[in-house]
Amino acid sequence: MPVNSFENYKLNWIPPWCRGEAPAPTGPLYLALAAALEADILSGRLPTGTKLPPQRELADYLDVNFTTLTRAYDLCRSKNLIYGIIGRGTFVAARGEESVHPHAARLLDLGVVQAFPKVGEDEIVAAARAVLSRESARKLFSYANREGAPRHRRAGQIWLRRTGIDVPLEQIAVFPGVQSALATTLLSVFSVGDTLATDPFTYANLISLARLAHVKLLPIQNDDQGMIPDELAYAARKHNLRGVFLMPECANPTTITLDDNRRDELAKVCERHKLLILEDNATLDCTAAVRTPFQTRLPENVLHFSGSTRFISPGLRAAFVTYPKRFSERLLAGLHHTSIKASALDAEIISELTLSGEAERILAAKARLAKEANDIFDTCFHLPSTPGDTRLFRVYPLPGTEGHGPEVEEKYRAAGIIVCHSDRFSTMRLAKGAFLRLSLSSTPSFTQLKHALKKIERA
Template structure:
């Protein structure tokens, strides 16, 4: 047992977060060595004169940060080093593998030519401000105006001054979190969510409260209960098909969540990277709670992956904080990419690419429906992926590994898990990341694996 002890006089509220921070600092300084065994929940609660629940939440936060690990029957130990999150997709593509692991739009020769033509246009028409200016306000007023028109297609009507042009959705998400949740504060998320959200929150020092979901997404009652028990600052949502389970939240559910957020003064971060691709769909959360929503959308999943530009629309309440956080973390989006996005919006190319993508995804979802007939999975006719719960007897690790041995890469469902509660093993299968022929072959292999007996994962020795 380690001799280091937290200081009970330095536990400002929320106590669990400040307690976790004391442990994290001790680990960083070396006061707590790797493999040091920590006090039990009950022992530490007694020593510090705090509740066992507070200690449990602190330990849970440290586990999420990759600093400690609980071992059944043995205790809780300091890890040798913080664990880095592995991506659910193949970092590189090897050999003849059919890669259905990474979420991409359907692309063809037309998309490559479109980008080449766009760069040729930029070579002739790039304005001096885009090439020579260090001042965002000299570069982006026109792009914000055009971005406002695109946001209207997404269902968001907001002043151009409240639109921030970002280098895609990840940049916008980071800024939105920094603008709404201070280090040590709590962010509410769905039990299955965006795979980079947990590590990003950890890097920013934000505690994540994972909440129960159903077939539509976040349960309003779960958010209400969490707000009564914890000091939650914001809730992160992906209500329109892009979430791992491919759920589409109803208008009534969106209204109920907006009312909970209003009662407890929460910010809402809405990740809607598919934007106008999904038709029909309810209005975005930003229309139900415009005074407290930070709305994120982008072009990479609905037009061409190389068009790494997005928009963050923030209400007046958060506009100044968003501008400042974006300035210190990104300075500004890449002007040349912003020029290209603006061109494609104004000449209609962006909308044509969205319509093309919608039709391509409808064909691929029909193919999946045929090849996976009789199996249970979640999908949307215009969705980029399917969520496939594994039948009893299958484990994610074995199933993903066996699929890889048969030449198909798929993403393990646990990569998107934010909860430590009961878990239904599942896999995510991208429909746009390969050719249509390869998709058919890959889905056929997955289907045959599910219709056969589960195979034990063999390990080399």
């Protein structure tokens, strides 16, 4: 029985069968709750920024186990329909209602980082046609080579060498994107209750994935050069850390790049405390090759996710992952249990582009556009320019807005712009230094990018 009567305390959302609008579900309740919440978000019944009922209160109202609500909310988080702010609650995400509103097409999207998706389309289509025209294409539609065909892993080997990583084929696997690789790692290499160190602001989907895997995230203090080694060492001694998640090249969302000195210091801490490093490496910066990745420094301690393949095309879901031999069995079993395998067709297209040299040419073209986009950003906000800057997103400070992300995002959405507030990326309560992460690579034209940035400046 519910603890509270709720007669004088109305919840702002309950499922349709409690509203008398649908019959009670017969299948798993958490799936029915997730589907009902998704339907109400997509229909516009729950507008952007709506604060959802606390899970414990809704569980009490429905007279169900708390974990049932947790699973339902986590499913919606995985679809980017909702997100949480530590200490404030769970809110409807700005993109949740986009597809059902006529004005959505007029919104300028500075939220999703797409890396100029139109660039390279002709080359990608040509590669796909070449792949499918061969007799060998028939082999792409089976469960064979679950870790990736030898040709795909050879392409991965070449791709990894771009950043100074040289590993044997048996330590390379093809995953359906970095997010899938991270999920697999947390579920198969980590254990329930393990603690993973991160930056105070980190990849938003890692926060959701860690919650699903019941892995604790521990924010480590940063300075303007990234994670502070002494703070990581202190946390390793005090909290029995299992590992650390690092984005050494243009970290998402802060854009910080770790220099070699900082990498050396962090690597020493990780080696001393036997910390596993999850290294997510993705950049268009042609100077990245002069900086040594963590995988080369500590090959037996690093799982390296080469995320730059997504810059070729966001729709080709194939990422190359390298790992120490001791994790091979667990990681590949995890790949099988979570995804079975990456799409062999996607991997073949990526391999075709890599082995032909087209992938490098596509990235070079995107890097040129990124330089132009960064010049526009610097001009709009009167910031000092960085010669040759190829970042695909930038940070616009909004001090004093910590904990008010949904309201801020809705304000800009009302002005016709989709943005991501730093609350989405925060791993701690009211993390200081609030900002907007602004994509420079998703608007159809630079004219629209200038228009959007000027609107932000005026707002």
